[in-house]
Amino acid sequence: MEMIVASAIAVLTAGGVYLLLRLRTFPVILGLALLSYAVNVFLFASGRLAIDQSPILSKYGEGVYTDPLPQALVLTAIVISFGMTAVLVMIGLGAYLEAETDKIDIADSPTKEDQA
Amino acid sequence: MSHGGHLLFIIALLPFIGALVPGIMIRAGRNACAAFTAVPTAIAFIMLLILAPQVMRGEVITFQLEWLPQLGLSASFFLDGLGLLFACMITGVGLLITLYARFYLSGEDPMGQFYTYLLLFQGAMLGIVLSDNILLLLIFWELTSLSSFLLIGYWKHLPEGRQGAKMALTVTGAGGLAMIGGMLILGNIAGSYNLTDILQAGDQIRTSDWYLPALILILLGAFTKSAQFPFHFWLPHAMAAPTPVSAYLHSATMVKAGVFLMARMWPVLSGTDAWFYIVATTGLITMVLGALIALFKDDLKALLAFSTVSHLGLLTMLLGFGTDKAAIAAVFHIINHLTFKAALFMTAGIVDHETHTRDIKRLGGLRHLMPITFLIGTVAALSMAGIPLFNGFLSKEMMLEEASHTDWWGSHYAVPVLATIGALLSVAYSFRFISHVFLGPQREDYPHTPHDPPFGMWAAPALLTLLVIIIGVAPFLAEGIVRAAANAVTGQELKFYLKIWHGVTPALWMSGIAVLGGLVLLGLHRPLDAAWIKAPRPEAKAIFDRLMAGTVGLMRGITEATHTGAISRYLAIFSVAAVALGWAAYSGSGLSAPTRTHLPVPPVIAVGWVMLIVATISVVGMHHHRFRALILIGIIGLSISAGFAYLSAPDLALTQISVETVTILLLLLALHFLPKETPKESSMGRKLRDGIIALTAGGGVGALAYAFLLRDIDTISDYHIANSYEGGGGTNVVNVILVDFRGYDTYGEIIVLGIAGFVIYALMHALLDGPAARRLRNTDYSQDRSRDRHPLMMVVVTRVLMPIAVVVGLYIFLRGHNQPGGGFVAGLVIAIALLMQYMASGFAWTQERKKIEYHTMIGFGVVIAGLTGVGAWLAGQPFLTSAYTYVHLPPVEEFELATAMLFDLGVFLTVLGAVMLMLYSLSRIARFAGQTVNVGPMDYDPGHPYTKEEDEGAR
Incomplete structure (x- = not known):
């Protein structure tokens, strides 16, 4: 199971980083989404893996529970990363509508533009 | 604290409070403005005279207020003979200058501004001579540089004034930076940042190896301020200031600050070759x-x-x-x-x-x-x-x-x-x-x-x-x-x-x-x-x-060499640097032996894993087809939700699945306006380079995750599990952590989310007011559109679903404290239900039926959460301490009422408001792009006979 989670994190990170390095806004946003998945799972995994040990306290005596703290942190992280993605989408959209291109690199350095 | 200490604090504070006065009083005329400027200075002067006899007898008056004790920074003031002399000079001459400036400045000069700057400067100077803490002294020191910059450049229309001000700020500011270094060294040698302690540690400082660097750095500060050779050149150029400023700053006070500092440090630093x-x-x-x-x-x-x-x-x-x-x-x-x-x-x-x-x-x-x-x-x-x-x-x-x-x-x-x-x-x-x-x-x-x-x-x-x-x-x-x-x-x-x-x-x-x-x-x-x-x-x-x-x-x-505007290059450098740092950390210390065994992998999970991997690889491979990539992202999100559910994290699974839905909806909406295909423009070499970076980063992160998954660590979670029910009144530990143990974090996070919502709303408005608006209007999006934009089936189903969804949301919200659920998930569920209405029945139709603005909802959410926290103060508890009780009403099962639930309500409202505001903003753009507003919930009545115009319209 550990291998599965670790490899999933690895593949998600690799995919995320690759897309992050693309030249258009949309793939970069997708890349960031993949990277967010990877980071969230990574944080979650820092509480170590457990099966059938949900941190819901049992009414019937002592139970064994997994680490709840990373879960709480990741829960807010998921929601925040949605907010971040949304802002980024809006900025990307605005840039595309204003500049009529969705390239993320500024083509010319400012000095060249001044000369032209 | 000696007698008169409070007076000292008031003296230090007076000019800053007084600085607010001239700006208001200038409306009452120039005489009134000058008179009221003189009041705080005069009060400070009189207070100094009251304290003077004590100081002359050799007493030292002190005042101490802890500020950041961890950093050794306190708002401490002390008044001895030297401080008294300078403080009297500053306030006394300040009074004379106030009088003189009243007659010197002409009718066109903004006098209120002048007096405000003057009082700010006076406060900074008083701060320097009264500070007992060298960090505090440094703050005031920099303040004198800044306020003198304003005063020298007071006649903004004169180029000499502006240049002189800039030069003075550059020279004294640079000296101030050097002095910060010197003072920090001094504080480190003496083991305290309090001047009174440092003055006792003279021998220790003079014999220290760090004496010479500290001395040179502090003297750099003093020499630049007091215009000593070779830094003397700024002072004559500062004469572009109005003469009252020259008389005050450049003869009586500021330039003496360097001399003052040398005199102050004299017992500690002097006496060496x-x-x-x-x-x-x-x-x-x-x-x-x-x-x-x-x-x-x-x-x-x-x-x-x-x-x-x-x-x-x-x-x-x-x-x-x-x-x-x-x-x-x-x-x-x-x-x-x-x-x-x-x-x-x-x-x-x-x-x-x-x-x-x-x-x-x-x-x-x-x-x-x-x-x-x-x-x-x-x-x-x-x-x-x-x-x-x-x-x-x-x-x-x-x-x-x-x-x-x-x-x-x-x-x-x-x-x-x-x-x-x-x-x-x-x-x-x-x-x-x-x-x-x-x-x-x-x-x-x-x-x-x-x-x-x-x-x-x-x-x-x-x-x-x-x-x-x-x-x-x-x-x-x-x-x-x-x-x-x-x-x-x-x-x-x-x-x-x-x-x-x-x-x-x-x-x-x-x-x-x-x-x-x-x-x-x-x-x-x-x-x-x-x-x-x-x-x-x-x-x-x-x-x-x-x-x-x-x-x-x-x-x-x-800047031009490094800041080329190629964001992809920055990101590449960042990724490589992160991997390199990780590698450095790994190679610095060896790994201990694994302490955990592998958990078994049931076949269902293996299938899910294959789905996830294939979907991720496909996203990367097919990202040129944006729509397809988006669908694949959905698959990844769902697989991860399933993984969370399997790995004992039901709350995460619920959150992930609902966030997934709104994210995809959001990206779909955005994609409507963006090109549907990404052009293939990366060269083979570039792809190879990025591929290598990506694989290294992925491999590194994966190896790190694998390494720590097999090892145990000490965690602070046992405390949370043990106290969740007793202290927080809930059995869902994750939720109790969110609304109680770490409630303050959550409070910050919902504020961030709310701000994100407002940012998007503001961006949308800026966009619709700018040149993009014209472009939007002129673009023809009609070819993407089916005639049947609001299909009957969808409208009916979402309408039926709406109350059910609301009940489900309510249920998830209420059970959240004890079972998986809570404000976050409930907010997202209701948001999805509302979004369905927008999608199915159309923007305008839904908008008309909306009773409350999303901005208001975010505001209420944050306020409710905040007030819940403040409520704990009334009970004499720290911010956000939770209280709870169990209620038993006969037909209903026994349930719990906790203040944490009120806090969760705030979370719920903020999440709902923010998510809705974000998608609403995007939809506004859609509407702006020329989509028609439907009056009824459906585009056409299926029972209505098919007309000829519609037939032609369809073609």
Whole structure:
């Protein structure tokens, strides 16, 4: 199971980083989404893996529970990363509508533009 | 805390509070504005006088307020003799300047601004002289640089003013930076940032290896501030300021801050060879050089500026000598210089004001036209020259006396000779000031016919010259404050008396030579001036400007080389750097042996894993087809939710699945306006490079995750599990952590989410008001559109679903404290239900039925959460402490009421409001892009017969 989670994190990170390095806004946003998945799972995994040990306290005596703290942190992280993605989408959209291109690199350095 | 400590704190605070007054009072007229500016200064001055007797007795008044004790930073103030002297000077002269400026500034100058800057500066200066904490002192030190920048550049329309202000800020700011370093070293050696502790640790500091660096850095700060050679050049350029500023900052207060600091640190830093040679030599050079340049300056204020440089050099030299008598002379000269120099600046201001010129060559013979000004100027200038019966004479004699028996590098003559030359030049320029401005024949060609100014304008300098004479004739009157201050500087009980006649001493001879030589120089001024003008000499401003231009050029070069605008390159560099750091951390320490065993992998999970991997690889492979990539992202999100559910994280699974839905909806909406395909433009080499970076990063992160998944760690979670039910009243530990243990974090996070919502809303508005709006209107999106935009089936299903979804959301919300669920998930579920309405029944139709604005919802959410936290205060508990009780109403199962639930309600409202505001903003753009507004929930009535127009419209 550990291998599965670790490899999933690895593949998600690799995919995320690759897309992050693309030249258009949309793939970069997708890349960031993949990277967010990877980071969230990574944080979650820092509480170590457990099966059938949900941190819901049992009414019937002592139970064994997994680490709840990373879960709480990741829960807010998921929601925040949605907010971040949304802002980024809006900025990307605005840039595309204003500049009529969705390239993320500024083509010319400012000095060249001044000369032209 | 000693008696009077609170008074001290009020004194330090008064000018800052007072700075608010002039801006308001200026509406009531210029007189009212000046009068009210004087009030806080006057109160501070009176309070100082109340404290003065205590301080004169040798008591030290302290006030302490912890600020950031972890950093050793406290708002501590103390008042000893030295502080009292300076504080009285700052507030006393401040009062005079307030009066003088009222008459000096013309009707067009914004007077309220001027007084506000003046009070800010006054507060900063008071802070410096009263601080007991060197970190606090540094803050005030920087504040003086900033507020003097505002004052020097007060006449914004003058380029000299702006350049002078910039230069002063650059030089004193750079010195301030050096001083921060020096003070931190000093604090580290002494083990405390409190001045009173540091002053006790003199021996420890002087023997430390770090003494010399600390000394040099602190002196850099003091020398730049007090315009010592080679940093003296900024002061004359700062003379572009209005004359009240020059009189206040550049004679009485700010430039003395450096001297003050050297005096303050005297018990700790002085007494070593390094101190003597650096400080005394710099002071000596500055004194002679400043006096020499002053002699040949034609601008009255420039003459006075260089004379100030020279006198500051004198003070620095005296402190550099490191003897008690020199320290007494320095303290006494600080007072004397203040009185005559401020009076002289004001005189120069009056002359400028009346004749409209400050050029000495265009003046002369003013004694008949301006007798009062003549009298004031002459008394002050004679004092500056060091003529007996004026106060400048007394301290100059003491200086010459000290200089006469100081050896410099084995030479008995270097210091006395140079000091005499300095005094001689000082006499020469002082006499020049009198004779070339006031004496000589009356001229016909003044730019403006001069006459004496109104009383209000000459009252302040007259008062100062009165002090010049009183101290000059009866020096014992000043003995008390000089003794108190000198005791504070040296840290000893000194016994001395201030006298006019010391007998025929070497100093008297030196004085005599100086006066005679000065008269000779004045007689020879014309030929000497011609020679001076011809002689080549370095122009400090040109050097400074070249230096600045060079620095700016270098910085621009670095910025342009690194900041090319290629964001993908920054990201590549960032990724590589992160991997490299990870590798460095890994190779730095070995790995311990694994302590955990692998968990088994059931086949279902293996299938899910394959789905996830294939989907991720496909996203990367197919990202050119944006729509397809988006669908694949959905698969990844769902697989991860399933993984969370399997791995004992039901809350995460619920959150992930609902966030997933809204994210995809959001991206779909955005994609509507973006190109549907990504062009293939990356070269093979680039893909290879990015691929390698990506695989390394992925491999690194994966290996790290695998490594720690197999090892146990200590966690603080046991506390949370143990106290969740007892302390937080809930069995869902994750939810209790969110709303109780870490409630403050959650509170911050919902605020961030709310802000994100507002940012998007604001961006949308900016977009629709800009050029993008036209483009949106002109783009034809119709080919993407089906005629049946709001299908009947979907409308009906979502309508039926809506109440069910709301109930589900409510259920998830209510059970959240004990079972998986809570505000976050409930907010997202309801948001999805509402979004479905937007999608199915159309934007306008849904919008019309919306009863509450999303902004309001976010606001309410944050406020409710905040108030819940504040409520705990009322019960005497820390912020966000939760209280709960169990309620049993017969037909319903026993349920719990907790304040945490109220907090969760805030979370719920914020999440719902933010998510809705985000998607609403995107939909607004869609509507703007020319989509029609449907009146009814459905596009057409299926029962209605098919008309011909619609048929044609479809084609």
